[in-house]
Amino acid sequence: MPVRKAIPEKDGAYFITFTxxxxxxxxxxxxxxxxVYNWFNHLKQKSHYIIGYVIMPxxxxxxxxxxxxxxxxNTIISNGKRFIAYDLINRLRKQNSHLILSELSSGLNKTEIKEGKLHSVxxxxxxxxxxRTEKFIQQKLDYIHFNPCKAKLVELPEQYEHSSAKYYYAGNQGIYPVTSFMELRDIDLTALHT
Structure with missing residues (x-):
């Protein structure tokens, strides 16, 4: 799964969006x-840290x-997208969502079809x-936490269930526990974890 521009580093804090x-x-x-929470669990097992998130529809x-x-x-994120995509396809099959599965198949290009890909999730x-800075992390967290408000799904960020806003705005971990970005000061991300 290509990215517009490859991430040159193998460590660091990143704001990620996939659609x-x-x-x-x-x-x-x-x-x-x-x-997505299952993917987050996998990331944590590999010594990565979930700082904040929102899972929109x-x-x-x-x-x-x-x-x-x-x-x-890039590989870590691509593998995560693939892992989540398989799960989504399995759920759509169990729901007999033939129209959606057909739509996801119709979005494939010739190369993907030749490679045996069945759906574009x-x-x-x-x-x-x-x-790079705590200020920038805070800006990105505010952006993602207010996403459900902009979409008119909730009035306040901490009301949205699938978000870390509850932790950052109310002090209580939500469905998925996150690591505060302030804790990154004491974590050496550059040390090799295998």
């Missing part, structure tokens, strides 16, 4: 928010601190921004 194909609300349709925003595991961050690229 369902055609902005379809697949996480809502499949009630598959837990698929059609896309994911996250601030993730990646430890150096020897793998490129996510946009092929993802967006990223390196978070």
């Amino acid at each position: 369902c194909s055609n902005w379809l609300p697949l996480f809502k349709i499949c009630n598959a928010y837990d698929a 059609s896309h994911v925003h996250a601030v993730i601190a990646f430890s150096n595991t020897g793998k490129s961050i 996510f946009e092929t690229s993802f967006d990223w921004k390196e978070c």
Whole structure:
């Protein structure tokens, strides 16, 4: 899954966004928010840190601190998207969502079809921004936490269930526990974790 521009580093804090194909609300349709949480669990097992997130019906925003595991961050994110995509397709099949599955198949290009790909679940690229300062991390967290408010899903950020806003605005961990970005000061992300 290509990215517009490859992330040159193997560690660091990054603001990441990936979107369902055609902005379809697949996480809502499949009630598959837990698929992202499962990916977060995998990341934590590999010594990465989830700093903040929001899982919208059609896309994911996250601030993730990646430890150096020897793998490129692009590969880590691409593998995560693939892992989540398989889960979404399985759920759509169980729901007999033939129209959506057909739409996801019709978005494939000739190369993807030749490679045996059956569905295009996510946009092929993802967006990223390196978070070099605590101020920038805070800006990105505010942006993602207010996303559900802008979409008129809730009035206050901490009311949205699939977000870390509850932690940052009310002091209570939500569905998925996150690591405060302030704790990154004491974490050496550059040390190799295998």
